Amino acid sequence: MEKNYIIAGFGGQGVLFAGKVLANAFMLAGKNVTWYPCYGAEMRGGTVNCEIVVSDDEVSSVHKQDVDCVIALNQLSFDRFISRIKKGGMLICNSSLIEEIRPREDISYIFSPMTDKAVDSGNPKLTNMVSLGVLSNEETALNVEILEKAIDIVLPEERKKLAKSNMEAIMLGIDKLVTA
Amino acid sequence: MVSYSDKQLIKGNYAIAEASVKAGCECYFGYPITPQTEIGEYLSQRMYDLKRGYVCAESELAAINMVIGAVSTGAKAMTSSSSCAVALMQEALSYACSDELPVVLINVMRAGPGLGYIYPAQGDYFQSVYGGGNGDYKLTVLAPSNVQECIDLTYRAFYLAQKWRNPTMVLADGLLGQMMEPASFGEYPYPEVDNSSWALTGAKGREGRAIYSCARDEDEHNAKIRRLFEKYDLIAKEETTWEEFNTEDADVVLVAFGSMTRNIKAAMKVLRSQGIKAGAFRPVTLSPFPTERLNQLADSVDKFVVVEMNMGQMINDVKLAVNGKSDVKLVNRPVGEWLSVEEIVAGVKNIIGDKTYASV
Amino acid sequence: MQVFKIPESMKKGFKYTFCPGCDHGIAIRLIAELLDEMGLQEKTICATSIGCSVFLYDFLNVDCIEAPHGRAMAEATGVKRARPDKFVFTYQGDGDFASIGFAESSHAALRAENLTGICINNTTYGMTGGQHGPTTLIGQKTTTSPMGRFKETYGYPVRIAEHIALCEGTAFSARVALDTVPHINQAKKALKKAIQVQLDGLGYGFVEILSTCPTNWKMTPEEAHERVKNEMIPVFPLGIFKDKTEDN
Structure with missing residues (x-):
C-alpha cells in the first residue's frame, strides 16, 4: 500500500521542516518513505511544497501527478493542488488563510484554523506543526510519541530547545475543534 | 516492520x-x-x-x-x-x-x-x-x-x-x-588498492615517473x-551489474536506468495486475552495459520498452544488445516531471496494442 | 678539476630535442641545478603543460603529471593539497599560463597555494608554429598577425609577472631573462626564491622567464637573444615585483 502527501504553503511557513518531521515519523512507524522537495522554478511566487511518499514496500516513484492527501497552508496551495488529489483523497486546509469552500465533491476536507491556533499559542510560525497534529488524527501510523521523536531527529542541536513549543503546536492540531 | x-x-x-x-x-x-x-x-x-x-x-x-x-x-x-x-x-x-x-x-x-x-x-x-x-x-x-x-x-x-x-x-x-x-552507511566495504607501482610520490630510490x-x-x-x-x-x-524483475516469463520488458527504475518497477506491477506479462530490467553499470544479458533475454521477450527522461539515448544500447531479435520501443519525456507510473503503463499498453490483453 | 657536469636531477642520457638557440634548455638546466642544490629531487612533483614545455619530463628526472592545456596550476593544486609535504611546481609557456590557463594561474596565486610557477615567455605559440599569443609584442609579425600585432584589433600583450604580483596570495613574483650570463645568474636567484617561498609556506612563488624562439622568430640564436634585449626587455622589464620575504 503506497500513499503520498503534499504539504504546501508560503515560504517561511516551515513547509519543508514539517515534511521532514512527517517523513521521519513514518520512518519511525516502520514505513518506507521518500521525501522530495520542490526546488528552483517551482518555488517562484514564494510557494513551497514537498512530497512524502509512504509505502509498506519499496517506494515506487516520487513526483507523482496524483496525490492521496494535500495539506494546504495557504490559499495559493489550495488552488494549485486541489485538482491533483485522487478521487476519495483528502485535503487538509488552514482555514485561517483559506476560504471554506468545497469545489470538489469526490474528496474529503478538513478545515482547521491552524494559524489562529498557532497565534493563540504565542507562536504564529508553528502553523506547520499544528497541521501535522491535524493530520495525525487521520493517520493511524502516527502518534504523539512518534512525532516527538521525529521532531528531535529533525531539529539540529542548536535548536533542540524548540522541541517543546513544536510539540505544543502539534497538540493544538490534535485537539479537534473544527472538522468537517 | x-x-x-x-x-x-x-x-x-x-x-x-x-x-x-x-x-x-x-x-x-x-x-x-x-x-x-x-x-x-x-x-x-x-x-x-x-x-x-x-x-x-x-x-x-x-x-x-x-x-x-x-x-x-x-x-x-x-x-x-x-x-x-x-x-x-x-x-x-x-x-x-x-x-x-x-x-x-x-x-x-x-x-x-x-x-x-x-x-x-x-x-x-x-x-x-x-x-x-x-x-x-x-x-x-x-x-x-x-x-x-x-x-x-x-x-x-x-x-x-x-x-x-x-x-x-x-x-x-x-x-x-x-x-x-x-x-x-555501514563501513566502506572494499579493500584498499595498492597503487605504489604508479603513483607520483617523488623520485626517491627510483627513476622519475611521468604520467602523460x-x-x-x-x-x-x-x-x-x-x-x-x-x-x-x-x-x-x-x-557489469544489472537488476531484473519478472523477466522469466515476460512478453514485454521495461528498461530504465537511475531513478526511473523505481517507476518501471511500479508500472510492471500494475501491468502484471492487469494480466500483462511485464518484466523490468535495470542496468546498474551503464558502462560497461549489460549487453550480453539483454541479448539473452531477447530470445524470449517480444518487446523491450525503454523508459527514459530524454529523447532516447540508452535505447541505442538496448537496440545494439537486442540486435534485431525483438522490438525495442521508447516511452519518454525530455525533461522535468518524471514519467508517472500511469503514463508508463499507458505507454506500454499503447505499444503492445492493448487489445491482445482485453480479455484479461 | 671538473668544470662541467650534468645535474643529478636531469635524466641520464636524455636526447636534447629543442631547437638550436631556444632558451628552454637553459631554463630546465637552472631548475635541475636548483633541485640538486636544494635537495629537492626526491620530493618533487611537477605539473607539465602543453606546448614545447610539455617535454620537460624527457629531461628532468622527477615525477611529472601532464596537464591539459592551461590546467597545470589546477593539477599542481590537486597534487599539493593531497601531498603538502612535496615540492610542487609547474613549467608552462606564456600561452598555457597566461592565455588558456590565466584563470587557473591567477586563482592559484589568489588562493595563496604553496606552489611555484615557472612561465617561459617567448611572445609566441612555439609548438604550433609561431602564432600570435597573449605576450606577442605590438608590431610583432606572427603567422596569425602577418601584418604585425596592432592594438586596435589584437589588443595588448600581458605583463604576467606584474599581474601575478597583484594577487594577494603571491609571495614572490619576478621576471628574468636568459640572454646574458648576468641575467642567467639573476634568473637562478629568482627561481631559488620562488622555490624557497613554497618550502617556507609563504604562498605562491612565480618567475616569468623571457626566452627565445629562433625558429618561429626566423632568427639566428644570436639575433634572437639580441631581440630579447632590444625588443622584449623594454616592454617586459626585468625585476622583482613582489617579495614577501622582504616584507618581514
Missing part, C-alpha cells in the same frame, strides 16, 4: 558526500551548480574538520584537473557537478582515461541542452557513456536508483576507479540528489589504445 536502527533519513546529495568521506576521499574539488551544490557545501565543513583537502575551484575545468593532480599522487579524490558543467570536464576525462587515473566524478543530472534548467532529467547518458571528450576511451559509469544506492555506488565508484585505474562516474539526477530516504597522454610514436600509441580497450573488456567481464 522494517528496522531503522541503523538508518537515517538523508538527502541523496548528503548521502553521496558522506559516503565519499567514508570511502576515504582525501580531497574534494568542486564548483557550485544546482542540483548538486549540497555535496560541496557539506564537504567544505566535513573535509575541514577532518583536515582533508577541499578547494572551491575557480571553474569545473579547474576542479576536475585538481582531482587529476590529487589522484596522480595515489590519493583518493573526487569532484561533483551537473550536466552542463560536466560538459566542461570532458577534456580532462579523456586525459584521465588515457593517463589511467582513478578520478571519481559525481554527476547529478539536470535538464539540457545548454543551460537548460535545474529540474531533473536523464539527458547525460550519451555524455557519460559515450563521452564528450576526444579519442577512444570509456568511463566506468554507475547509476543509482535510490538514496541507499547513492551511498553504495559511491563506495563502489571509489573502489572501481582504484582497481581499474579508470575514471568512474556516479550518474545520479536531481531527483536523487534532492530526495530524502532512510539509508545506512602525449604520444609520439604511432605503434606505441596504437598498442596503448588496444591495451586500454583490453582493460575495458575485462571491466565489462568482471564488473
Whole structure:
C-alpha cells in the first residue's frame, strides 16, 4: 500500500521542516518513505511544497501527478493542488488563510484554523506543526510519541530547545475543534 | 516492520558526500551548480574538520584537473557537478582515461541542452557513456536508483576507479540528489588498492615517473589504445551489474536506468495486475552495459520498452544488445516531471496494442 | 678539476630535442641545478603543460603529471593539497599560463597555494608554429598577425609577472631573462626564491622567464637573444615585483 502527501504553503511557513518531521515519523512507524522537495522554478511566487511518499514496500516513484492527501497552508496551495488529489483523497486546509469552500465533491476536507491556533499559542510560525497534529488524527501510523521523536531527529542541536513549543503546536492540531 | 536502527533519513546529495568521506576521499574539488551544490557545501565543513583537502575551484575545468593532480599522487579524490558543467570536464576525462587515473566524478543530472534548467532529467547518458571528450576511451559509469544506492555506488565508484585505474562516474539526477530516504552507511566495504607501482610520490630510490597522454610514436600509441580497450573488456567481464524483475516469463520488458527504475518497477506491477506479462530490467553499470544479458533475454521477450527522461539515448544500447531479435520501443519525456507510473503503463499498453490483453 | 657536469636531477642520457638557440634548455638546466642544490629531487612533483614545455619530463628526472592545456596550476593544486609535504611546481609557456590557463594561474596565486610557477615567455605559440599569443609584442609579425600585432584589433600583450604580483596570495613574483650570463645568474636567484617561498609556506612563488624562439622568430640564436634585449626587455622589464620575504 503506497500513499503520498503534499504539504504546501508560503515560504517561511516551515513547509519543508514539517515534511521532514512527517517523513521521519513514518520512518519511525516502520514505513518506507521518500521525501522530495520542490526546488528552483517551482518555488517562484514564494510557494513551497514537498512530497512524502509512504509505502509498506519499496517506494515506487516520487513526483507523482496524483496525490492521496494535500495539506494546504495557504490559499495559493489550495488552488494549485486541489485538482491533483485522487478521487476519495483528502485535503487538509488552514482555514485561517483559506476560504471554506468545497469545489470538489469526490474528496474529503478538513478545515482547521491552524494559524489562529498557532497565534493563540504565542507562536504564529508553528502553523506547520499544528497541521501535522491535524493530520495525525487521520493517520493511524502516527502518534504523539512518534512525532516527538521525529521532531528531535529533525531539529539540529542548536535548536533542540524548540522541541517543546513544536510539540505544543502539534497538540493544538490534535485537539479537534473544527472538522468537517 | 522494517528496522531503522541503523538508518537515517538523508538527502541523496548528503548521502553521496558522506559516503565519499567514508570511502576515504582525501580531497574534494568542486564548483557550485544546482542540483548538486549540497555535496560541496557539506564537504567544505566535513573535509575541514577532518583536515582533508577541499578547494572551491575557480571553474569545473579547474576542479576536475585538481582531482587529476590529487589522484596522480595515489590519493583518493573526487569532484561533483551537473550536466552542463560536466560538459566542461570532458577534456580532462579523456586525459584521465588515457593517463589511467582513478578520478571519481559525481554527476547529478539536470535538464539540457545548454543551460537548460535545474529540474531533473536523464539527458547525460550519451555524455557519460559515450563521452564528450576526444579519442577512444570509456568511463566506468554507475547509476543509482535510490538514496541507499547513492551511498553504495559511491563506495563502489571509489573502489572501481582504484582497481581499474579508470575514471568512474556516479550518474545520479536531481531527483536523487534532492530526495530524502532512510539509508545506512555501514563501513566502506572494499579493500584498499595498492597503487605504489604508479603513483607520483617523488623520485626517491627510483627513476622519475611521468604520467602523460602525449604520444609520439604511432605503434606505441596504437598498442596503448588496444591495451586500454583490453582493460575495458575485462571491466565489462568482471564488473557489469544489472537488476531484473519478472523477466522469466515476460512478453514485454521495461528498461530504465537511475531513478526511473523505481517507476518501471511500479508500472510492471500494475501491468502484471492487469494480466500483462511485464518484466523490468535495470542496468546498474551503464558502462560497461549489460549487453550480453539483454541479448539473452531477447530470445524470449517480444518487446523491450525503454523508459527514459530524454529523447532516447540508452535505447541505442538496448537496440545494439537486442540486435534485431525483438522490438525495442521508447516511452519518454525530455525533461522535468518524471514519467508517472500511469503514463508508463499507458505507454506500454499503447505499444503492445492493448487489445491482445482485453480479455484479461 | 671538473668544470662541467650534468645535474643529478636531469635524466641520464636524455636526447636534447629543442631547437638550436631556444632558451628552454637553459631554463630546465637552472631548475635541475636548483633541485640538486636544494635537495629537492626526491620530493618533487611537477605539473607539465602543453606546448614545447610539455617535454620537460624527457629531461628532468622527477615525477611529472601532464596537464591539459592551461590546467597545470589546477593539477599542481590537486597534487599539493593531497601531498603538502612535496615540492610542487609547474613549467608552462606564456600561452598555457597566461592565455588558456590565466584563470587557473591567477586563482592559484589568489588562493595563496604553496606552489611555484615557472612561465617561459617567448611572445609566441612555439609548438604550433609561431602564432600570435597573449605576450606577442605590438608590431610583432606572427603567422596569425602577418601584418604585425596592432592594438586596435589584437589588443595588448600581458605583463604576467606584474599581474601575478597583484594577487594577494603571491609571495614572490619576478621576471628574468636568459640572454646574458648576468641575467642567467639573476634568473637562478629568482627561481631559488620562488622555490624557497613554497618550502617556507609563504604562498605562491612565480618567475616569468623571457626566452627565445629562433625558429618561429626566423632568427639566428644570436639575433634572437639580441631581440630579447632590444625588443622584449623594454616592454617586459626585468625585476622583482613582489617579495614577501622582504616584507618581514
